[in-house]
Amino acid sequence: MSTLNRETTIGVEPNSYEITTARDFDAPVDKVFRALHDPELVAKWIGPKYLENVECTLEARHGGTWTLVQRDPDGNEHGFRGVVHGDPTPELSQRTFEWLGMPGHVSFETLRLEDLGDGRTRVHGSSVFMSVADRDGMAASGMDVGINEGYERLDDLLATL
Amino acid sequence: MSTLNRETTIGVEPNSYEITTARDFDAPVDKVFRALHDPELVAKWIGPKYLENVECTLEARHGGTWTLVQRDPDGNEHGFRGVVHGDPTPELSQRTFEWLGMPGHVSFETLRLEDLGDGRTRVHGSSVFMSVADRDGMAASGMDVGINEGYERLDDLLATL
Numbered sequence: 001m002s003t004l005n006r007e008t009t010i011g012v013e014p015n016s017y018e019i020t021t022a023r024d025f026d027a028p029v030d031k032v033f034r035a036l037h038d039p040e041l042v043a044k045w046i047g048p049k050y051l052e053n054v055e056c057t058l059e060a061r062h063g064g065t066w067t068l069v070q071r072d073p074d075g076n077e078h079g080f081r082g083v084v085h086g087d088p089t090p091e092l093s094q095r096t097f098e099w100l101g102m103p104g105h106v107s108f109e110t111l112r113l114e115d116l117g118d119g120r121t122r123v124h125g126s127s128v129f130m131s132v133a134d135r136d137g138m139a140a141s142g143m144d145v146g147i148n149e150g151y152e153r154l155d156d157l158l159a160t161l
Numbered sequence: 162m163s164t165l166n167r168e169t170t171i172g173v174e175p176n177s178y179e180i181t182t183a184r185d186f187d188a189p190v191d192k193v194f195r196a197l198h199d200p201e202l203v204a205k206w207i208g209p210k211y212l213e214n215v216e217c218t219l220e221a222r223h224g225g226t227w228t229l230v231q232r233d234p235d236g237n238e239h240g241f242r243g244v245v246h247g248d249p250t251p252e253l254s255q256r257t258f259e260w261l262g263m264p265g266h267v268s269f270e271t272l273r274l275e276d277l278g279d280g281r282t283r284v285h286g287s288s289v290f291m292s293v294a295d296r297d298g299m300a301a302s303g304m305d306v307g308i309n310e311g312y313e314r315l316d317d318l319l320a321t322l
Contacts, residue, residue, distance in 0.1 A: 017178040017289060063244050065224040083224050083244045085257045085267055092265050096246045096257065104253050106246055108269045110291065128178060130271065130289050 004120060006155065008147050012139045015132055019139060021125035023151050027158035029113045032121045033090045035157055036111065039066070045153035048146040051078070060088045066095065082106075097127065105134050165281060167316065169308050173300045176293055180300060182286035184312050188319035190274045193282040194251045196318055197272065200227070206314035209307040212239070221249045227256065243267075258288065266295050 004024040011020035025032050035041045043056035047070055054077070055069035064084040071077050082096040090113040098106045107129045114122040129135040165185040172181035186193050196202045204217035208231055215238070216230035225245040232238050243257040251274040259267045268290045275283040290296040 015176060018292075059224075062242075063224055063226040081223075083246050083257075085244050085259070086265075094257075094265070094267060096244075096255075096269065098246070104247075104255070104271075106255060106269060106271075108257065108267060108289070108291070110265075110267075126291065128269070128289060128291050130269070130287065131179075 006151075008144070008151055010144055010147070012135075017129050017132060017135050019127045019129075019135060019143075021123075021147060023123050023125075023147075024116065025121045025123065025151075025155065025158055026119070027121060027161070028119045029090045029115050029121045031158055031161045032113055032123065033088075033093075035154060035161065036123075037088055037093070041157065041161075042068075045157050046150050048142075048149045049153070058084075060084060060093075062087050082109075105130060107134070107138070167312075169305070169312055171305055171308070173296075178290050178293060178296050180288045180290075180296060180304075182284075182308060184284050184286075184308075185277065186282045186284065186312075186316065186319055187280070188282060188322070189280045190251045190276050190282045192319055192322045193274055193284060194249075194254075196315060196322065197284075198249055198254070202318065202322075203229075206318050207311050209303075209310045210314070219245075221245060221254075223248050243270075266291060268295070268299070 004026055006024060008021055008023040037058060037060040039056045039058040042058060043053040047053060051070040051072055053068065054071045055067060058066040061084060066082050068080040069077050079100040081098055081100065085094040086092065093111040095109050096106050097109050107127045110126040112124040114124060116122050129138065165187055167185060169182050169184040198219060198221040200217045200219040203219060204214040208214060212231040212233055214229065215232045216228060219227040222245060227243050229241040230238050240261040242259055242261065246255040247253065254272040256270050257267050258270050268288045271287040273285040275285060277283050290299065
């Protein structure tokens, strides 16, 4: 069995509108899919550790909406929302993403779960922004910390499912 | 009063993920907004003239869905669908767009209506694709014909509202 890559590979090519991610998990595709699409489970892992997820909803169907509210240690709340495009499957799960602090600046996210065999899964992510500037702003926002800390919590959660 | 620009300005910059459009209409913002968001009206103008719009639905609210089915002279049907992000307003109307002939290749559309005064409106459009290749494919598909012929029909429709 090859070694799992638990570091998230983050791709930010110059002048691109896109950020790509790839991360391996020691859990089968169906469990990873559930942890990514059941809002009660998502609330347990998503985001950086210093933020508390105080609201998390997700209707995993074409036209469904999702929301996320995170509270920082000072009590400030940060809201996010989007809509689901297509009925999500492990092969293709797509949605819009908007931070309510920058309304109208929306990105389009695609997740694909790859079966690595031996009960392991690689999660491929793509976020396409409305401009290179929007993309660069997200890339400079410390998103790598949020992704890596969130995926570490997801490791722990998957071990309990 | 300045001259209206009834030719659609289409922007396709090299290596960009985006197509931009701009087109002026001799109608006030509220009428243009209605013609762009009432599916019974949309069915009367959208697309190139050689295609018949046989199905057109649009729920103009956050999480709403839209569909379009166009029939060509040979009887072949072409389906499109998407979801609405945010409650559409004249200032900001956003949605996803997918041609069912290339499932999973989705673009994100933004429309902004600019009041030009004297009962005239400029429609600014942006479509961001998931890759430069997807964008180039759309730009080479004859979309300019569809846009221009559709907007000419929209001119005629707006005169009746």
